[in-house]
Amino acid sequence: MxxxxxxxxxxxxxxxxxxxxxxxxxxxxxxxxxxxxxxxxxxxxxxxxxxxxxxxxxxxxxxxxxxMGPLLLLQGTTLFCGLYLNELLVRLLALEDPQPIIFQQYQSSLIALANNYPVEPLLRTFEWRLLEQLGYGFSLTHDAQGATIDATLWYALVHDTGFVMQAQLKPGAFKGEDLLALAQAQWQDKRTLIVAKRLMRQALAPLLGTKPLASRELFMGLKDI
The missing domain is CATH 2.40.50.140 (Nucleic acid-binding proteins)
Known part of the structure; x- marks a missing residue:
């Protein structure tokens, strides 16, 4: 069983x-x-x-x-967030590939949603842990060459590589100070939440491909996750 x-x-x-x-x-x-x-x-x-x-x-x-227990009651925003987590797992997990850490993170995330924890830190944490366990994690404190992230510089996220320092500002780049704030999980800062969402979308995009997430499209009319 x-x-x-x-x-x-x-x-x-x-x-x-x-x-x-x-x-x-x-x-x-x-x-x-x-x-x-x-x-x-x-x-x-x-x-x-x-x-x-x-x-x-x-x-x-x-x-x-x-x-094995009561049905977790998710409704409104928390329901769409739960559907989003489910769709990520269906799209990104290979069949019959044990992922005990992701399983534990998923279980604790559902419980947190049912208890009305703030959803954005919860979703970003789940996405981060998912990327790590699938082998696509990256450092928020060091760039792809191992140098410490400089708060005053700009960096681009390169899939399968990590952050690369930019000689000049380009679309989609991240300020070093924002990456360092993310590394410290400064979720009380609204700017950090915005940067975290943008970063996770960039990191997940190559894995999800061009097919839109149905859960995100459904949620668009309520709130953008």
Whole structure:
């Protein structure tokens, strides 16, 4: 049996559902038969489940499932934030690649959302940890050559490399003092939050590709995450 969260589900054949799960053993894809029955209604996002999967291929079957606790109540802004986290995991995690640190970070992020913690520091922290664990992390205190970030200079983020000092200001560059503030997680500073959002979007863009995030588009009418 595995602990798992539902990331996404969609109808499959007559009465089944194709479900993306985030488990202790990584992201899994499975078929839930009888998904439209009362028992199938327990399979929903943001609820910790105990499941048994059967099958040797990438597409497995959910043999058993049971709730391991109350459904976390996310609504309004927190609901869209939860959907955003789910979509990041579906898009970026390979199947059956264990990610225990990301699993723990996801679980604590959902609990924080349900308890109405400030969402922007929470989202930026999750994005940062996700990048680190997928091998795309970078230093906020040193540039790509190992030199200490200078608060007075400007830097560009280069994918798979890190920050490169700019001889002249270019679009998308970051001020050294802002990167150092980020390194210290100065979330009380509104400017730091704005820079963090811009930085994470730049860092995630090469991994997400050109296909827009559906959760972000849905959220546009409420608030830009």
């Amino acid at each position: 595995l602990s798992a969260y539902v990331l996404h589900s969609r109808p499959y054949k007559e009465s089944s559902a194709l479900v993306d799960l985030f488990t202790e053993q990584g992201r899994m894809r499975a078929v839930l038969r009888g998904a439209r029955s009362q028992k199938g209604s327990q399979i929903r996002p943001f609820s910790l489940l105990e499941i048994e999967l059967k099958g040797r291929g990438e597409l497995k079957n959910i043999a058993q499932h049971a709730s």
